[in-house]
Amino acid sequence: MSIYNKINAGFSLGTAGPITSGIEDVVYIFNQDDFVLTYDTVNPLIIKDITAVGTAKVYKFEGTNNSFNTMSKLAKTQVGPRYTEEIDFNIAGLSTDVKAQLMAMGYGRIRAIAINNYKDSDSAIELFGAVNGLIVTEAERNAADETLDGGYKIKLTNPDKLKEPYPPRAVSIAPQSGTATYASTIAALEELVA
Template sequence: MSIYNKINAGFALGASEPVTAGVEDVIYIFNEDEITLTYSTTNPLIVTGLTAVATAKVYKFEGTNNSFNATSKLAKTQVGPRYTEEIDFNVAGLSVEIKAQLQAMGYGRVRAIVVNNYKASDSAVELYGAVNGLVLTEAERNAADEALDGGYKVKLSNPEKLKEPYPPRAVSIAPQSGTATYASTIAAIEELVA
């Protein structure tokens, strides 16, 4: 009996670059059908390119004091492992424009790029919702909440019954000439920012 996928390497954590928890206070969100993804031909876990469809843009959300969090959870199913991906963030405001964006995230599907605090990995930048996208599943506002000054607590996660077949994809985009680095990846994303 053949196993669909087999491990082919080990790993060790080095003391010179210890793992660091958390993500940066920035998240990049774009409509699922407006940015085309290019994957590595040798590894489907690596996104090597982001291409805008027509004049589409990536939208940058910035926060402070660890206001963003990203989670990926394995769920064993009858057809194999699937991953639930979630991104939590706070929105400091309640303007009509903010409400319109939250409404759009609830109806349409988006994808999100997070930047990990741990930069000594080829997964320093990760894409969530690569296959099935993300939708707004929670948007809670408590007007008396002093921690958020009456803003929104927001959660993006996979649509109901549509988990991801892979863990969050690494985003690693090379410059025109040369190899991909953290700096070249962030520069490529920033080029698409509205």
């Protein structure tokens, strides 16, 4: 029995952990082909391990003042539901290194991990682009834009006609011994950071 074709639980909103909007000002980005994802066998919406191929690294992008945002939107198609996934963030820089990274993200496929401000959930940490990856679809720079001090506004989203078959996957990585927690997942991600 698949969890995707039958309702199997209910939910209610509680006052103990009210939902909180937004994500933290950090995004972990890595090349799609550089890491292998291991899915939970009971619930494929959960990624339980991320393994580097060779010496590949995860790159950490940090921002300030709510400069990052994520979005997932359902699109009904003839073959079933698909999801458009997006991550918007700002880059306060203008070097040739920044431009080279933007070009690489525009041509190659990447995956991105965001950390929600709402932590009372097994989806506090989410991966975007699990199946089809993400590419830079917008990179806008207005030199006179004082809000970004002339930096770039970036949008990562699915390549044309390649929406995701599932919503963003939860990332929940256990330590060597024990069960997965928020702290163990962050520690595992930080170990992969360049």
